[in-house]
Amino acid sequence: MFGPETLFLAIPLLIVVTLSGGAFVGLSQRDLRRELKAWREGGLISADQAAAIQTRHAEVIQRERRDRLATILGILGAVVVALGVILFYAANWSEISRWVRLVALVSGIATLYFIGYVLRERRGHQNIGHGFIFLAAMLFGAALFLVDQMYHVQAHDPLAFLWWTIAAAGVGLVIRSAPIIALALLTFFAWLVYELVDLGYEEVNVLYFPALLGLYGLALYAAGTGAEPWLSRVNAARAMRVVGFAIALLILFGLSFRYGYGQEGGERPSGFALYLLTAFACAVAAGVAFLAIRRRRVGTFVEAALIMVSGVLMLLIVFKPEVGGGQDFEDFSSGAKLYPLLFNALLALVVLGSMFLGFIRDEVWLANGGVGYASLLVLARFVDFEAWSMLSRSLVFMASGLVVVGLAYALERGSLPLEERGE
């Protein structure tokens, strides 16, 4: 029943789980041993103190790693089970009456919430209890889909995703669960997609579709970063930043292709689509303003600038489309060039910025995300045979590679002691 549409929910969920799991916290054992040796040799600590620090650190790290792994496995397991349940009900197996299916599903939701609550609040099993609650939140979506199936609601009806968003957001905020809040943000993304498909604007510039979704991602990231002190109290900041980052970069990546630009422009969006565009653009601007006012962390200016430029470009492709001569890609002189070039350049800056910010702020997921999208960008441009000539791509690759090597040299030189720099 939901075939490929379900996947686009699963894939971002897996991205979120992977990114939010990230690497391991803090210094590795090897790094700490090296540091402790340097401190001992510098006379800062004694050998006994070094041994005590090493032992204590090993215990803390082991506990944190076990907890993090338990959380990731719990969430991953819950996602896989929930998708299996959705598929089971989607198969519409007539051997089980629809009433039995419905009762099984709603009683499953109640049971899972109860077990999750008891494990989490009464027995101290925070992680596995959380996994049960997450599964219950996922199954609520399955229950809504089942009701839609029972009454043959339109296949692309978006309302179920909106109800799911409200339910998941409520539970996520009450128990302060980043994964469940991330689920709410993703189901809202699904609602947006289905709603835009449902609007079915025929003569409107089709680029408003990815632009609106991209602005949603940017708004999440900007708000999650700008209002982090307040949103962190309910554990929403990280979920908003991770989901926003994944969505925004996915859209930027899509807009870096020349396909889809070479068309006759089309009308500007109006009505509901325009309201959404305006709302998300305002949210991006507000998030950037918060960042600019707070400016508490290293690289905030760079972050704010990249968000702002991304948002402005996304609005420009909607309201000032590049009207090309068609999509004859055998002739590289035809078709849109400016916006694809700009988005490629912007994407390169964003992935470099993500890696930079991720490493200096010790946000491993951000660095990992930057590396992941950088790899994707390099691979895509390398095999993008029909859109750009080999000669132009070769020049861009070489120039970009030299710039990145230059950055690496500058970073390494900056970390060398003065005498080794020859100063």
Add this chain to the structure above:
Amino acid sequence: MSSRGRIAFVVLAAAQVLFPLGLVGYNEARLAFGYDVRLKVEPVDPTDPFRGEYVALSYEVSQVRIFGGLAAGSTVYLRLHKEGERWVGAGAQRSKPHSHPFIRGRLTTRPQRPSWTAQVEYGIETYFVEEGRSLEYERAIARQELYVDVALDRNGKARIKRLVVVPRE
């Protein structure tokens, strides 16, 4: 979790259990108390009418005549009258009719000159079938023997009750 948080959690969990049941009650009421009409199904695509595990349905009444510069997305109403075993419509209108039965839909295209016809969606264009059961419906559509029994509420909103195969004489 604080005591307020616990109460909020219990309320949210209970709401998520009751909400699907409430939706079922609402839909059952619409089916039970609605005006029943039978509509004839037209083939959407004789070679491949399906996507995923549902049947995409189109009807005789999916294309209507309506005058005026209406945009896609506008709500329209089609008064129905019985012809033999099935119900059909004539021209659509923008305002809700005073007498039943009528069906409410949404324009998916603008009315095109000179015929002033437009495509309409009524929310009944999808029928979910059990995995692997689509072939019999596909054949019925190809033979033009498939009908849909629909319940209409007092605002003209439609809900599918069942698919019916009526062999041609």
